[in-house]
């Protein structure tokens with residue numbers, strides 16, 4: 001992010017030095033960052049009056065996005081084609097994804113233990129650093145690790161395979177540990193945005209999105225609350241993805257759902273995750289080190305289409 005594309009807080013109409021200082025003391029670093037907030041959220045953190053909160057947010061949006069006009073459907077095709085795709089480093093998976101990951105979208109990879117979710121995330125943390133002509137975007141990765149599964153060794157091995165200096169690759173991965181849902185919300189709303197604006201972060205990984213919520217909101221009585229909080233964090237990730245043009249990847253665990261006499265495996269997180277995520281995939285074990293990735297739900301990719309890949313000491317590769 002260049003300084004001019006994020007805008008200083010004081011460039012917003014109605015924000016003087018005092019208000020700018022107040023917002024900064026609450027962790028809001030730029031006008032673009034401010035534009036992510038809702039009036040309710042701003043009131044909650046600053047004690048501003050509703051009128052004032054609404055007014056400065058409207059002015060912030062106007063400054064950052066201009067007077068946005070509607071876009072014709074015919075122009076959308078071009079817009080999609082021009083978005084830089086991020087390679088997974090696996091040809092068959094890139095093909096399944098329609099040429100790699102698209103920015104401004106969220107991807108969910110669900111599957112049982114050992115199906116390669118974490119390996120795939122490590123690989124993306126490296127491929128995002130590749131230059132454009134090699135399928136990357138020359139960016140850094142923010143890796144939100146909720147399962148203590150981040151492995152520097154894996155990043156090093158994968159980096160070597162892609163011709164990136166292992167130490168440099170690790171320097172471009174910002175690992176964020178979170179302890180509960182409220183902590184995750186804070187990290188995403190403030191620290192993550194700072195990394196995106198100031199440290200060239202282009203890819204956000206949350207491995208996994210569900211672990212914290214399953215642990216914190218236990219039992220049927222707390223299910224509604226759990227789903228509400230999950231929806232809230234997913235909404236924030238989507239706001240950030242859209243406004244900063246970045247890639248968001250989430251991993252998810254599975255649950256057993258009884259279906260007559262048998263049990264089928266479904267991604268955890270229920271309808272909330274199903275609605276909030278853009279592209280959903282299911283990972284399965286095939287044989288030995290081979291895994292199958294299947295499209296579960298996507299507005300643009302064919303339902304149930306599959307790709308296969310292999311997990312090796314060099315990361316994830318074509319099978």
Ligand SMILES: Nc1ncnc2c1ncn2[C@@H]1O[C@H](COP(=O)(O)OP(=O)(O)OP(=O)(O)O)[C@@H](O)[C@H]1O
Nearest residue numbers: 111112113114115116117118119120311312313314
């Ligand atoms: N260095 C390596 N060389 C070869 N295979 C490896 C290596 N490191 C991990 N694996 C394989 O990767 C698999 C684990 O994949 P991964 O950690 O991505 O699973 P996951 O889907 O994230 O599972 P979980 O739900 O438990 O987090 C194991 O089958 C393991 O054998």
Ligand SMILES: [Mg+2]
Nearest residue numbers: 117118147149
């Ligand atoms: Mg994992």
